[in-house]
Amino acid sequence: MPYIDIFNGDADGICALHQLRLQNPQKSRLVTGVKRDTLLLQHALSAHDSVITVLDISSHANREPLLQLLNQANTVHYFDHHFAGEIVESPLFHSHIDTSPGVCTSILVDRYLAGKYRLWAVAAAFGDNLHASAFQLAESLKLEPKKTAELRELGELINYNAYGETLADLHFSPETLYLSLHPFSDPFEFIQSSSELKQLREGFRSDMQKAEEKQALRKSSAGRIFQFPNAAWSRRVSGVFSNQLARESPEQAHALLVERTDGTFLVGVRAPIARPFGADTLCLKFSGGGRVAAAGINQLAPEDVESFFAAFEKQF
Ligand SMILES: [Mn+2]
Numbered sequence: 001m002p003y004i005d006i007f008n009g010d011a012d013g014i015c016a017l018h019q020l021r022l023q024n025p026q027k028s029r030l031v032t033g034v035k036r037d038t039l040l041l042q043h044a045l046s047a048h049d050s051v052i053t054v055l056d057i058s059s060h061a062n063r064e065p066l067l068q069l070l071n072q073a074n075t076v077h078y079f080d081h082h083f084a085g086e087i088v089e090s091p092l093f094h095s096h097i098d099t100s101p102g103v104c105t106s107i108l109v110d111r112y113l114a115g116k117y118r119l120w121a122v123a124a125a126f127g128d129n130l131h132a133s134a135f136q137l138a139e140s141l142k143l144e145p146k147k148t149a150e151l152r153e154l155g156e157l158i159n160y161n162a163y164g165e166t167l168a169d170l171h172f173s174p175e176t177l178y179l180s181l182h183p184f185s186d187p188f189e190f191i192q193s194s195s196e197l198k199q200l201r202e203g204f205r206s207d208m209q210k211a212e213e214k215q216a217l218r219k220s221s222a223g224r225i226f227q228f229p230n231a232a233w234s235r236r237v238s239g240v241f242s243n244q245l246a247r248e249s250p251e252q253a254h255a256l257l258v259e260r261t262d263g264t265f266l267v268g269v270r271a272p273i274a275r276p277f278g279a280d281t282l283c284l285k286f287s288g289g290g291r292v293a294a295a296g297i298n299q300l301a302p303e304d305v306e307s308f309f310a311a312f313e314k315q316f
Helices: 011-023 063-071 105-112 118-127 131-140 145-161 174-181 187-193 195-212 232-248 279-284 302-315
Strands: 003-007 028-031 051-055 075-080 093-097 223-228 253-259 265-270 294-300
Touching: 003 011, 011 051, 011 105, 011 118, 011 145, 011 174, 063 075, 075 105, 093 105, 105 118, 105 131, 118 131, 118 145, 118 187, 131 145, 145 174, 145 187, 145 195, 145 232, 174 195, 187 195, 195 232, 223 232, 223 302, 232 253, 232 265, 253 302, 265 279, 265 302, 279 294, 279 302, 294 302
Parallel strands: 003 028, 003 051, 051 075, 075 093, 223 253
Antiparallel strands: 253 265, 265 294
């Protein structure tokens, strides 16, 4: 039977698949993409009578293609922690979906495999920013702090690699990165020998340096607003940089505008950590959306930038 593995291109998706294929090696067709590209099931619609494993993408967002694939006699194993909506009912559908806040997909796979490749789940949990869960898993393995720190860097670098508008922005396609680590059952051996990881470490440092050179465009009691140019490094590092700003100044809100090719702006908003509300309300006014603490706008027109700044001041 043909196997198809569909996975989010971030650390959680990659480490989830890696654990499953260490346990049960299969030659499979790989379907993945940049982190924000979560509508992946549509790329497998021609499949029938196959075994499809889906990792770390919302079953709600992929519901229509999922139903079609089940109708085409595919068996689907689904591991995920994103919003799921109503769980699909089918004898061919094997659901390992848990949306509780402390879990990520690699932790669900770790549970399924009874902890057999847990080191990779630790890395993935750090990649998904679930530090408490990651430390808890590391503790269960009695890992030395130095080893835990190595897994943290591994997860964060694989996660960093997945950020971008398209695959062209990334250092490595997630498929390439997965194939490069897959020969290693021990992550510490991969960390020692991987040239890919070395390149990611250098790329991350250089992107962050460019980001840190940027002065705030606006500063007020409400918060700080930054603007980045239309460049691959901006798109790769904007998420991590916004999180860093928020942690560094928890009383303030932050917005980061990244210029797009068409002249509009991709906007990320973080509410103050001390009062984590209102980001969604602000972004909704400009056809954006998201969560209360972190939200965004896909295309802010240049003529709306001033009114966005005003609304930001008012909101926070
Ligand atoms: Mn995840």
